[in-house]
Amino acid sequence: MLSRSALPLLALDVALGLAAWWAAFWLRFNLDVPPEFARLALVSSPWCALGTAAGLVLRRVDRQVWTYIGLPEFRQLAGGVVLGGLVTAAIVLMLRLPEFPRSVLLLYPLLAFLLMGAARGAWRSFAEQRHQVQGGTPVVIVGTLDEAAGALRALRGSQRWRPVGIVSPLAPERGRTLQDVRVLGSIEDLPEVCESVDARTALVASPPGSEQRRQALLLASESHITLLTLPRPDEWLKAESSGPRRIELEDLLGRAPVALDVAGLAELFSGQVVVVTGAGGSIGSELCRQIARFGVGRLVCIDVSEYAIYQLEQELRQAHPQMHGAYYTANVREYERLHAIVCQHKPAVVFHAAAYKHVPLMEELNEVEALRTNVLGTWNAARAASACGARRFVMISTDKAVNPTNVMGASKRLAELVVQAVAAQEPRTQYVSVRFGNVLGSSGSVVPLFTQQIERGGPVTVTHPEIVRYFMTIPEAAQLVLQAGLMGQSGQIFVLDMGEPVKIVELARMLIRLSGKTEQEVPISYTGLRPGEKLYEELLANDETTEPTPHEKLRIAKTAGPLPDVEAVVRWIADAGALPASDALRQWLKGQVPEYGPR
Structure with missing residues (x-):
């Protein structure tokens, strides 16, 4: 049905069609139409108008907005003109008008498209010129x-x-x-x-x-x-x-978008219950956002920080009001609380993102805290997932777990081994771990620190001029974690394609430039490597190899060596006390993770 606003433009198109009809006669007779053929043109004009209108309406040309006309609209117009020409030709031939020049029927669609297209082009040019003048x-x-x-x-x-x-x-x-x-x-x-x-x-x-x-x-x-x-x-x-x-910085370090198996992920999450530990953190909260997009039945968010879980609740309630969410303040180091929450909801998938990750902070004074959260917390989450019938368990690991030189990295490597040991004991749940490097803008990362230093006028502190790191954006990391969780088989460790490593000093220079300043205004100073810090991070240990997966940005790490005695690991950490000797802790950790080399 035609709208009132479309009628004037349709009437203009029909008028242009009639002008093309008469122009076709004019050209057919070399600019001098004999009187008898002028009468034919006059008699057939109403049928031309009818055929033209019919073709344009059937092709919905009347709905076009001329101000934004483009190639798709011109193709649509061509279809409408050709259809109108065919209708007109059919009517004229059925009327059997004497000595009607057939060449007019061929010339008419060409001239009609030319006039109607020119009108649209002129309208578009006038609209753009008006905007420029304004x-x-x-x-x-x-x-x-x-x-x-x-x-x-x-x-x-x-x-x-x-x-x-x-x-x-x-x-x-x-x-x-x-x-x-x-x-x-x-x-x-x-x-x-x-x-x-x-x-x-x-x-x-x-x-x-x-x-x-x-x-x-x-x-x-x-x-x-x-x-x-x-x-x-x-x-x-x-x-x-x-x-x-x-x-923004992500635009300068950007990479090709992640291709997700949307159908597979929708099947995995749609209508299901999913638990995320560490849900208030950078990666955990992004996992929650991505999972919510796939129509999860219930999303259970767990974090030790009251403020972080409150912020996440407010965001998800506004972005996904139809989603049923449950928001808990709980510590993964307390198994009874974690077990009670997980078993109450009986999730299909558990994502374990809760961890201590700040290398210098865990390297001195807080070593036992890294073991309690990263190792015991992972063990608690893994066995709670199995006890409550979860089909899949995905642990977030780090590139610092490869040939670790610090307590944080060694604790995450031991957590990977604990997950593999639990996977060997609990065949009902598929256990996988996912390693990736630094995430742009995550809490505790170098980018927020540099931003604060630039706002203060500098200096921007870099530990070493040659230090390099792998970087990816938070959404990219979260999407690949979901993809690995969908693809993984129990006991596997996935390695994400982190692209090319970036020099930290180059990162600092780009952030300074993005702020609209130069290195003369905001200087860069070098402070020396911190305890446990490497010049470069690795994604695979020396005794590991990888094999490809169907996803170009995911590979599987093939690990070697025996799995730890989890019960003995748990007992040692429990018996270590509140303030164990640093040397003794490191010596024990090296026994559990042979590739660990303290610096």
Whole structure:
């Protein structure tokens, strides 16, 4: 059914169709239509109008918004014109009009599409010109023509932004024009180009992690140019992500999005009960967000921090009001409490993210706390999962568990071994562990520390100029943990593809530039390696090999060596007391984890 707002545009299309009908006669007779054929054109005009209207309505061309016309709409228009031409031709042929020129039936659709398309193009051009006249912040696009095309589409019709130029890394593209926006130079010319077009903002269209982004950042910070980028695909779903935003560290270190087995994960979580320990932490809370997306029946969130679990409750209640959540303050070191919670809800899957992870803090004065939380807490969670009938148990581990040089890493390696030992004893539950490196923006990580130091004016403290680490974003880490939990077989340890390692000093420099400052304004100082800290992290121990999985970013670590006597491990930690001797604790830990080499 036609809406009232569509009737004027449909009437205009029909009028243009009639003009094309008469133009077809005019061209057929070399610009001089004989009187008898003019009468034929007049008699057949109502049928042309009827056929044209029928074709356009059947193809729903009447629903188009001319201000935002594009190639899909032009293809739709072509279909409507061809269909209208066929209807018109059928009517005219059935009427058997004497000596009707058949060539008019062929010329008419071509001329009709030309006139209707020209009207739409003129309307679109007028609308865009009006927006430009009304103003908008001038912005320079950074990227190749292919990349800039996507950015221009995203800015189409925007009254806030007005593209005034493009800088491209490809020399052959310089001087060319895209959607009436000219390529004014290379990326190295960004400051001069912005000055010439009176723009103080640049929109980076190059993909995350590209060298063009880093180069633009260096130039922009030196010239005080505001650097923007378009939201990532996952951000388009958020109401606040409706247009360009400031560029962030994740955009500079970005990688290809994680491909998830959505169907498999939906089957695993939909309508099921899932428990997450350490739910208030960086990884735990992101796991909860991701799990909630898959229609979980009940999400049971456990954390020792009252404030963290309160924040998570408020967020999930607002984002997923239909989801049934249960929020507990509990310590994984207390088995009876953990067992009671898990058995009350009888989950299908348990994600164990509760852990102490800060290396220097666990290296001195708090060594026994790392053992109690990371080892005993893991043992408690693993056996509670089995006792309460969980089908899967997934422990979050770390790259610091590989050839560990600190207590935290050794405690996580021992936790992996404990999970494997429980897996050998409890065949009803599938136990897996997942290792990954540093997560951007997680609590206790280097990025929030650097950000605070930059806000104070520096210096930014880096332990060593050559120290490197693997990094990934919190959503990427959580998604791969879910994928590993779906794919894993009991006793396996998964290793995530962390990409290329990043020098910490380069990370610091990028954060300084992102703040709009230079290293002269915010200096970097080197403080020396801390106790237990390595120059680089490993994802696999020397005696391990990996084998691929169906997922390109997940591999399985094949471990060697005997599994620990879990009962003996638990007894030693319990008997160690509240303040065991540091040397004795390290010596015992080395006996449990032979690859542990204290520094």
